[in-house]
Structure formats: structure tokens, C-alpha cells
Amino acid sequence: MSILIKSGVKLLRNIEGYNFMPKLNEVDALDIVNLLEGKILQLGYERFDVLRMSQLEKLKYIEREILSTSFLNNNISAYYKKKDYTDILVNDTDHLVISKSSRKKDLESLYKMCFEVEDALSKEVSFAFDSELGYLTTRPINAGTGLIISHKLHLPALSFYGIDSISKSLLRLGYNLNAYRDSKGKILGAMYSLFFETTIGYSEDSYIKKMNTIVKEIISMENEAQKKLYLDSIITLEDMVNRSLGVLRNARVLSEEEMMNCMSNIDLGIKLSILKANRDFDFYDEMMKLRNGYLQYERGSILDLKSRNILRANKSRALMKEVF
Incomplete structure (x- = not known):
């Protein structure tokens, strides 16, 4: 019965000296895999061959929002797993995507797990970095920290009253509150994802604090809307x-x-x-x-x-x- 269903953290990095996705050619993409794989395996990870996954296995990963269809069908990508730790994707949206989502851990803990992996790999390879822009990413909007935080929220009462005005207010502040929708655009299960993409100009700590603050406010609004719904309707x-x-x-x-x-x-x-x-x-x-x-x-x-x-x-x- 939680309003905040789960939280997720992604760290995006690109290897210096290589084209970014999707302009990366197959030879360079395989170079990046070879460059990173040895160190990733030393960290206790196991590589999963996505091209040999059955259709049923692929459905499971797609539905859990761990892997995308394009990643699963890409022969230049690599996927690494470690039990109860982060996932590592090579040649996904960026050369390196370190991610972890959880229903129990807070953002600080999730970020720490991702950063530990990034820090270990940074000792072996040079990441694309600009003194003014920070870490460079495939999408310029993700540059800076290269940190993407997302929350999955269940907002039935706010959805009942109409959430468009709240979404627009959040958008003006730089936050995206997107509903899960069916093929006809109808909201599914009052489920929403919240994220704040622009990370240029923010430190990781301030970014996490901003997200924690806005989530608390949304949860408070949903609780108040539930009380109103019960009393008025x-x-x-x-x-x-x-x-x-x-x-x-x-x-x-x-x-x-x-x-x-x-x-x-x-x-x-x-x-x-x-x-x-x-x-x-x-x-x-x-x-x-x-x-x-x-x-x-x-x-x-x-x-x-x-x-x-x-x-x-x-x-x-x-x-x-x-x-x-």
C-alpha cells in the first residue's frame, strides 16, 4: 500500500576517444566491451548472452524494465549481473550504464552502489569529461553528473481528481511526471514515473536531495487527496x-x-x-x-x-x- 513503489539510479559514462551511441561502429563497440569486460568480471559479475536468451526470458527482462528491446536485439551490447548488486550494460544508451532499482533501499544507498562500480572502472579507463559540462553523455541533457534518478509512484487519488495541473507545475521545475499508458493513451493502474533529467550544474548530493524533497511533497499530496476522496465522495x-x-x-x-x-x-x-x-x-x-x-x-x-x-x-x- 505504498505510494512510492520503487526507486532507481543510473550512472551514464562514455569512454574517451570513441564515438557516442548510436554513431558507434561495430568494431569500436566490441573494443569497448573488451576494454571493460575483464575489470567487470574481476568485480564478481557474470556476463549474460542476451542474443541467446529465449523469447520468454526477454519478456521477463523487458517487463521488469531492466533491458530494452533494442538492447536485447543488439549484437554489440553486453549485459553483466551480480546478485543483489547493480546491473551493468555496455553499449546501451551510452557506452556504460550502471543501474540499480529497489523497493526498499533509499537513493543514497542506490547511488553508493552504482558509484562504487563506476569508481573501480574509472581506475582502468578514461571517461569522457569536460571541465565545464562534466561527464559527457549521448543525450546532452544527461551531461553533468551523468546521474539519472527515477521513482515509480502509485497515485490513485491524484489521478482520480486529474493530475495534469500537477504534472505541468512539476515540468516548470524541471521534473517529468509521466503516466503509464495503454495503446489508446489511457492511464494504467494510476502508475507514474518521476524523473529529473537535467543534471548540469548540480552535484550528486544536491540532485538526490532535490528528488527526495519533491517525492515527499507528492506523497503528501496523494495522502491528502485520498482523505478528500474518502470524505467527499x-x-x-x-x-x-x-x-x-x-x-x-x-x-x-x-x-x-x-x-x-x-x-x-x-x-x-x-x-x-x-x-x-x-x-x-x-x-x-x-x-x-x-x-x-x-x-x-x-x-x-x-x-x-x-x-x-x-x-x-x-x-x-x-x-x-x-x-x-
Whole structure:
């Protein structure tokens, strides 16, 4: 029932003397992999051959927002993993992308993990750096610290009242609050990503402090909006929550989009004591288990749309019976 679902940190670096992505040719790209790989492996990482991943494995990584489709289909890229530590991508958006996301760790801890890897690698290679602009990146807007921070937020009450004015106000301050949307542009599950791209002129510490401050403000706004929704529109709220519970309890065919929206309403209903769960209900975790990629990976086969929707409905009914 958390508003802040998870946080993520990325450090972007490019090797001095090579073209940036996407102008990097295949020979130079392989040079960069060879230049970095030995040291990465010495740090306890394991390389995963993305080109040999099955379609089901690729779906899992894409859905978890760890790897992109373009990265997975790129024969000049390399992916390194270390249990409970950062991920390292070579030749993704930049020559080197060190990333870590977590539902429990704070930004300071995530940044420290990424910086430790960057610091170790910087002793072996020279990163592209300008005395005025800072670290140089493929997208100039990311130059400076080369640090990208993102938060995933669940904002059902703000979404109910309309969030456009808040998004515009944040944009004027340099923040992007982007909704997760379906193919028709409809918001999915009241889920939003927050990030602040321009890092030129900021130190890493000040950048992290700014993000922590704005997230606290958004969480406070969402909590106030939830109270207002309960006090001013209780019948509408109860109807919305119970309709969603009815769908998840009884549907025989359930689309991913409808599932996400209903799960969002269920989570809000539990938080505002409209529904009482028999056990802890992690909205985000349960929702991810009912998404297309996870369903197919768990099943061990690629399923057509109808089969996915039927399987999702079956699992949804079983989950609701267990939780309520």
C-alpha cells in the first residue's frame, strides 16, 4: 500500500576517444566491451548472452524494465549481473550504464552502489569529461553528473481528481511526471514515473536531495487527496473499489489493462479501510505476477492474447479468494 513503489539510479559514462551511441561502429563497440569486460568480471559479475536468451526470458527482462528491446536485439551490447548488486550494460544508451532499482533501499544507498562500480572502472579507463559540462553523455541533457534518478509512484487519488495541473507545475521545475499508458493513451493502474533529467550544474548530493524533497511533497499530496476522496465522495469510491473487486473475483477473461486498473482500486480500498484483506496485499508485486510477460514466463510458453486473458482471469479469481 505504498505510494512510492520503487526507486532507481543510473550512472551514464562514455569512454574517451570513441564515438557516442548510436554513431558507434561495430568494431569500436566490441573494443569497448573488451576494454571493460575483464575489470567487470574481476568485480564478481557474470556476463549474460542476451542474443541467446529465449523469447520468454526477454519478456521477463523487458517487463521488469531492466533491458530494452533494442538492447536485447543488439549484437554489440553486453549485459553483466551480480546478485543483489547493480546491473551493468555496455553499449546501451551510452557506452556504460550502471543501474540499480529497489523497493526498499533509499537513493543514497542506490547511488553508493552504482558509484562504487563506476569508481573501480574509472581506475582502468578514461571517461569522457569536460571541465565545464562534466561527464559527457549521448543525450546532452544527461551531461553533468551523468546521474539519472527515477521513482515509480502509485497515485490513485491524484489521478482520480486529474493530475495534469500537477504534472505541468512539476515540468516548470524541471521534473517529468509521466503516466503509464495503454495503446489508446489511457492511464494504467494510476502508475507514474518521476524523473529529473537535467543534471548540469548540480552535484550528486544536491540532485538526490532535490528528488527526495519533491517525492515527499507528492506523497503528501496523494495522502491528502485520498482523505478528500474518502470524505467527499465515499459512495463513488466504494462503488469503484467494489466493482473492481467484483471483476477480479468473477472475470473469466481479463485483459492486462483492466487488471492493472482494478488492482490499483483494490489497493486504495484496502488503504482506506473499504476492504479488509486476510493477509498482506502487495499491490505492485501481485499486479506484476498477472502481467503478460510473467504469465508466459511462468507457464513456459508464448501464449496468444485470448489464452493470456483467460489464464490471468483464473489466477485473479484464485488470488482474490485467498486475499479476501
